[in-house]
Ligand SMILES: NC(=O)C1=CN([C@@H]2O[C@H](COP(=O)(O)OP(=O)(O)OC[C@H]3O[C@@H](n4cnc5c(N)ncnc54)[C@H](O)[C@@H]3O)[C@@H](O)[C@H]2O)C=CC1
């Protein structure tokens with residue numbers, strides 16, 4: 001846990017050990033002194049007077065890897081064969097594959113799945129295009145599409161480098177909600193090209209999950225596609241994040257003993273996530289949201305180079321407060337960070353109102369580490385998998401698309417998003433609620449079940465469901 005908290009890595013060091021013995025106690029001590037924990041030793045081969053062993057070690061950072069390997073090499077009779085990062089091993093060859101649902105065992109099967117019989121299915125869809133939902137992968141398949149321009153908090157890293165995140169999202173879609181998702185990274189950041197490309201590939205899909213497209217282009221891309229396509233288009237960094245942040249806030253406010261209509265919320269990072277979080281909180285009844293970006297507090301009347309920020313200032317910060325992030329936080333009840341790592345400190349949080357709530361959601365490095373403020377905050381949450389209270393859009397996107405696909409929703413509406421937040425929050429019943437338990441674990445199967453139910457009901461009530469699943473007829 002120590003290394004996980006520090007954002008550590010897990011590596012495997014392959015050792016060739018001469019002679020028949022190695023003093024593991026000595027090695028373990030040395031590794032520990034250099035900032036590592038040995039968590040496993042596996043024997044790969046023994047023979048001809050040497051043994052090959054894989055030592056799995058959790059380390060604080062890359063410097064520790066170097067010092068540990070150098071120190072081991074100095075032990076007489078031991079040679080480091082290679083060092084591999086377990087995360088990289090897990091990514092070898094990518095993380096997903098396409099698996100057929102039926103096996104082709106003979107020519108008869110072949111002529112059904114492929115030519116000539118497949119032609120009859122094609123004709124049926126030509127006559128009635130809606131049959132694509134029943135006769136192709138469309139009804140259960142979502143495209144996860146990025147241009148690589150705002151990947152996690154890493155910035156514009158390009159389309160190839162974005163693939164591991166999109167493959168990861170596809171895995172989560174499948175594992176948590178049975179949705180087949182396809183990672184697609186586009187080699188362009190041109191708004192028109194992105195819109196046109198997505199429209200051209202849309203026939204194969206039942207939904208489009210936009211991911212990690214930078215602001216402000218992400219707003220126009222999503223709006224235009226929503227207007228021009230008849231399948232749900234959902235920018236995960238905006239709406240998935242907002243749904244989960246609001247769910248977390250519903251429960252965090254119970255811990256802090258405050259009402260949503262009374263709190264002042266500071267949102268830091270007025271990009272895709274920050275704008276959407278603000279909008280959902282305003283719909284949910286928050287009266288004072290103060291936005292902070294690189295220019296400091298966003299104030300109505302100022303003109304910012306990014307028009308999204310100018311518009312944002314026009315409907316937030318009703319008391320027209322100005323200044324820095326620390327100024328904004330003076331007396332505030334809630335901090336929501338969707339900006340960048342380490343930009344908040346303990347002093348900032350000490351200036352907040354009693355029982356402050358801090359959601360430091362930037363990835364991979366949060367705005368502040370929980371350990372720095374755990375004793376002074378009522379609730380601390382991050383977006384990461386290795387801390388409690390993981391406020392991450394993974395709690396939303398699998399379930400919300402499960403619902404949208406099952407009722408063939410035309411769109412994912414505001415009502416469906418609010419229903420999704422309430423569904424996620426409701427998994428944490430009073431007996432489960434606690435400082436470290438404001439949102440359910442992503443592994444809690446009731447999250448997707450409850451989300452699906454509430455979101456389908458909201459889709460039916462809002463008239464966007466093209467199909468009413470049996471249990472709702
Ligand atoms: N926990 C979660 O589920 C999610 C977390 N995130 C994280 O939130 C962050 C932002 O993501 P997006 O909104 O998609 O990116 P974005 O690029 O659309 O917006 C980021 C905004 O933060 C601002 N910002 C960056 N550094 C800042 C600083 N030092 N001070 C003030 N403002 C600063 C930028 O100017 C920009 O307006 C990333 O770290 C991302 O990983 C995003 C989506 C989901």
Ligand SMILES: CC(=O)C(=O)O
Pocket residue numbers: 151152153212236237362363383392393394
């Ligand atoms: C979680 C996520 O989507 C992000 O950090 O961009």
Ligand SMILES: [Mg+2]
Pocket residue numbers: 152211212236237
């Ligand atoms: Mg994202």
